[in-house]
Amino acid sequence: MSRSPALLARYAEGLFWMARYLERIENLARLVDVTQTFESPGHEAESWLAMVRINADEEGFAKSGLALTADNVKRFYLLDRDNSTSIPASLELARTNARTLRPLISTEMWMQMNVFHRDMLALTEDDLQGDQLSRVCSRIKEGVQAHTGITEGTFFRDQGWDFYQLGRLIERADQTTRLLDIRYHLLVPGGSEERKAVELTQWGGVLRAAAGYHAFRRVAPAGFTPTDVVSFLLHDGSFPRSVAVCVQQMEWHLSNLRSRYGLRGTVAALERVEELRAGLIGRPVESILNDGLHLFLDGVQRDLILLAAEIGTAFFRDWRPLAAA
Amino acid sequence: MSVISAPPLSDPFQSYDPGQYFCELLRDRAGDGGAGAIVRGRIAAIGLDALRARAAAAENDLINLGITFTIYSESAAIDRILPFDCIPRILTAGEWDEIERGVKQRVKALNLFLHDIYHDRHITNDGVVPADLVYSNANYRPEMEHFPVRFGTYVHICGTDIVRDEAGKFLVLEDNARTPSGVSYVIENRHLMSRAFPDLLAGMKLRPVDDYGRRLLGAMIDIAPEGVDDPQVVLLSPGIYNSAYFEHVFLAREMGVPLVEGADLTVEKDRVYMRTTSGLRAVHTIYRRISDEFLDPTVFKPDSMLGVPGLIGAWRKGNVTLANAVGTGVADDKAIYAYMPRIIKYYLGEEAILANVQTNICREKEGLDYTLANINNLVLKPVGESGGYGITIGPRASKEEIDVARASLLADPSNWISQPVISLSVAPTLTDEGIQPRHLDLRPFAVTGKDTWVLPGGLSRVAMKKGSLVVNSSQGGGSKDTWVLVDDGPSTQAQSMGGMTQSQTFGGEQKQ
Numbered sequence: 026m027s028r029s030p031a032l033l034a035r036y037a038e039g040l041f042w043m044a045r046y047l048e049r050i051e052n053l054a055r056l057v058d059v060t061q062t063f064e065s066p067g068h069e070a071e072s073w074l075a076m077v078r079i080n081a082d083e084e085g086f087a088k089s090g091l092a093l094t095a096d097n098v099k100r101f102y103l104l105d106r107d108n109s110t111s112i113p114a115s116l117e118l119a120r121t122n123a124r125t126l127r128p129l130i131s132t133e134m135w136m137q138m139n140v141f142h143r144d145m146l147a148l149t150e151d152d153l154q155g156d157q158l159s160r161v162c163s164r165i166k167e168g169v170q171a172h173t174g175i176t177e178g179t180f181f182r183d184q185g186w187d188f189y190q191l192g193r194l195i196e197r198a199d200q201t202t203r204l205l206d207i208r209y210h211l212l213v214p215g216g217s218e219e220r221k222a223v224e225l226t227q228w229g230g231v232l233r234a235a236a237g238y239h240a241f242r243r244v245a246p247a248g249f250t251p252t253d254v255v256s257f258l259l260h261d262g263s264f265p266r267s268v269a270v271c272v273q274q275m276e277w278h279l280s281n282l283r284s285r286y287g288l289r290g291t292v293a294a295l296e297r298v299e300e301l302r303a304g305l306i307g308r309p310v311e312s313i314l315n316d317g318l319h320l321f322l323d324g325v326q327r328d329l330i331l332l333a334a335e336i337g338t339a340f341f342r343d344w345r346p347l348a349a350a
Numbered sequence: 351m352s353v354i355s356a357p358p359l360s361d362p363f364q365s366y367d368p369g370q371y372f373c374e375l376l377r378d379r380a381g382d383g384g385a386g387a388i389v390r391g392r393i394a395a396i397g398l399d400a401l402r403a404r405a406a407a408a409e410n411d412l413i414n415l416g417i418t419f420t421i422y423s424e425s426a427a428i429d430r431i432l433p434f435d436c437i438p439r440i441l442t443a444g445e446w447d448e449i450e451r452g453v454k455q456r457v458k459a460l461n462l463f464l465h466d467i468y469h470d471r472h473i474t475n476d477g478v479v480p481a482d483l484v485y486s487n488a489n490y491r492p493e494m495e496h497f498p499v500r501f502g503t504y505v506h507i508c509g510t511d512i513v514r515d516e517a518g519k520f521l522v523l524e525d526n527a528r529t530p531s532g533v534s535y536v537i538e539n540r541h542l543m544s545r546a547f548p549d550l551l552a553g554m555k556l557r558p559v560d561d562y563g564r565r566l567l568g569a570m571i572d573i574a575p576e577g578v579d580d581p582q583v584v585l586l587s588p589g590i591y592n593s594a595y596f597e598h599v600f601l602a603r604e605m606g607v608p609l610v611e612g613a614d615l616t617v618e619k620d621r622v623y624m625r626t627t628s629g630l631r632a633v634h635t636i637y638r639r640i641s642d643e644f645l646d647p648t649v650f651k652p653d654s655m656l657g658v659p660g661l662i663g664a665w666r667k668g669n670v671t672l673a674n675a676v677g678t679g680v681a682d683d684k685a686i687y688a689y690m691p692r693i694i695k696y697y698l699g700e701e702a703i704l705a706n707v708q709t710n711i712c713r714e715k716e717g718l719d720y721t722l723a724n725i726n727n728l729v730l731k732p733v734g735e736s737g738g739y740g741i742t743i744g745p746r747a748s749k750e751e752i753d754v755a756r757a758s759l760l761a762d763p764s765n766w767i768s769q770p771v772i773s774l775s776v777a778p779t780l781t782d783e784g785i786q787p788r789h790l791d792l793r794p795f796a797v798t799g800k801d802t803w804v805l806p807g808g809l810s811r812v813a814m815k816k817g818s819l820v821v822n823s824s825q826g827g828g829s830k831d832t833w834v835l836v837d838d839g840p841s842t843q844a845q846s847m848g849g850m851t852q853s854q855t856f857g858g859e860q861k862q
Contacts, residue, residue: 124595290627
């Protein structure tokens with residue numbers, strides 16, 4: 026005999042947020058890495074300011090009272106526990122959620138989380154210097170990837186798994202739009218052939234940060250343009266970090282919650298996902314670019330916040346909309 | 351420098367001297383099959399350095415596994431592990447039989463006592479226990495009067511603190527009949543032992559400890575309200591900031607039931623529900639790890655954020671069962687403790703199998719006078735406290751400390767009891783100074799639904815500081831794996847293997 030046990034609303038909420046925070050950490054590490062590679066000599070601060078803008082952290086950074094230098098931005102994201110959008114703060118929140126989820130998650134998930142947490146708490150200024158930074162970013166990515174792999178291999182696949190995946194996918198889609206937004210903030214399109222070559226190199230950097238460079242080369246036309254890169258990260262149906270794949274998987278998990286577990290609260294969220302998909306797939310990239318990529322990405326980010334709110338309102342014990350920001 | 355020689359053989363037990371105390375490992379006992387000597391030989395073969403390295407690695411595992419409790423200072427919450435000592439404590443089958451029978455007898459008497467004082471009050475009417483001691487006790491709950499509990503079981507989970515004197519006699523130090531903790535360490539210590547020290551365990555025939563969750567769940571199902579087919583059991587925890595949160599997680603997992611916090615539960619029309627993704631689900635038995643006074647803000651502390659409004663009402667309607675029952679604190683109070691031998695005799699017509707430590711009740715003139723006259727030689731304990739707080743150990747106290755204790759005693763004599771200093775037994779313990787004797791106690795855990803079952807062994811708590819008698823985890827105590835030998839002791843294989851290391855099993859079968 027087997028019965029499908031009920032899932033506490035608090036557990037669903039914890040799974041959703043634990044996955045979100047971890048995905049956020051991985052993507053922050055990717056952003057730091059790509060920002061570092063975009064640093065142009067003499068204009069370092071400018072590159073790092075872009076990162077602050079992408080994360081909508083201008084206000085928080087100003088509050089920290091730090092001068093806008095490359096080193097301070099790195100500190101702000103990698104060491105500053107008082108900054109709620111930093112990697113250590115996100116990891117603290119992920120671990121607190123994991124702690125509330127301990128009755129549910131596997132021992133191996135919890136153990137890796139503790140080891141990862143200890144490793145990150147041990148980071149110092151020295152780890153941000155020179156070639157260390159890129160290695161630290163790899164370590165952070167690997168920490169999250171180890172979590173992901175252990176979770177895939179050990180976490181029980183009942184409805185908790187769907188809530189976990191929804192949190193991860195919403196965050197991942199959001200982060201991909203932020204990565205794309207770098208173009209708006211940093212990459213200045215130019216006319217000359219030379220400028221175009223530089224620009225393509227930089228788009229290559231964006232693709233690498235998203236771990237999509239090789240996949241892109243396989244599917245892109247030989248003489249690809251920036252439009253092809255944007256199309257790949259927004260629309261590709263097979264790349265795991267493309268917004269389209271994330272949205273498609275969100276829809277699948279929501280449908281699963283409805284059909285397999287009879288959760289009728291999914292109706293509003295499903296409608297929201299359909300709108301998201303229509304707005305995304307329904308428009309050719311050329312038209313998006315003509316109207317302004319930044320504007321479009323802003324819209325997607327807003328829709329994702331609304332989607333998270335629908336899920337929270339329907340299923341979580343204590344939905345705090347502000348926490349979604 | 352080319353002389354090649356073996357390092358001098360050093361016995362890590364060379365400087366071990368238990369003195370006048372009873373040694374829990376090395377004292378020869380009938381039926382021990384030489385188990386202590388075998389363990390000693392194996393530890394000698396490992397050597398002190400390797401033992402230290404392996405013990406440190408084992409403790410590191412505990413941190414990574416998050417098997418921790420939390421200590422709160424003014425500024426921060428710190429996760430600590432319960433220090434684990436790798437040298438086991440051994441109980442023979444005969445010793446365990448005495449403890450098990452003694453614990454069952456005590457639990458039975460405690461439940462009969464609670465039923466009596468909340469119903470007919472025979473024991474106080476007959477003058478066996480002073481009435482005001484019971485009915486004026488801060489832990490007496492009038493809400494419980496004439497309230498039926500299933501099978502007359504109030505104390506579903508009981509932890510009995512037992513010590514051993516110089517002669518090796520077991521004595522009960524106190525009963526813990528509210529929400530005793532520590533059982534998770536009993537099981538985790540055994541897991542840790544088999545991971546990190548399989549060579550110490552090899553061939554030992556021990557009573558298993560991993561049955562606890564199944565037994566506990568069985569009892570929780572037993573006591574669910576009558577007529578519920580497939581009762582939903584939950585564990586109610588104060589949440590992640592509670593120092594025993596790890597244990598709550600452990601027990602919820604072992605039982606396979608949800609760990610809930612107060613806000614996860616709601617009461618509607620005197621029925622308790624938990625909030626799930628698919629709406630409200632009925633709850634039938636609550637193993638609560640929250641004190642009485644926080645359970646229901648409409649009945650007890652109105653500002654409690656941990657509890658569930660209406661919970662007590664639902665319970666009184668018989669729609670949900672709480673374990674332990676409300677109001678058990680009156681029975682494990684240190685003042686009532688002094689009367690336990692008489693309480694056992696009164697209800698069961700038997701002598702106590704496990705004796706009490708001699709106890710002077712300071713609310714009585716005789717006890718107060720004796721305590722004041724002998725305060726330098728006695729242990730003075732406040733009756734309402736737990737966790738080892740507020741205790742003054744006369745022979746160890748400074749003159750100032752004695753003066754403070756005397757003043758507190760005179761200010762409110764009825765808040766105090768005194769006991770002679772017991773020369774607690776010791777066990778070899780790995781310390782910075784090598785293997786040294788350290789004092790320890792034993793807390794067996796009894797689970798009672800319809801019947802009582804006692805987990806073989808229990809938590810052996812060790813005072814890690816030299817000479818210290820305080821074993822509480824909140825005061826720096828550690829713990830040991832507690833072995834209960836099956837009837838015929840360790841196998842002959844183990845006896846002939848002394849000192850060797852060998853994997854524990856062969857093709858899944860233990861060697862005989």
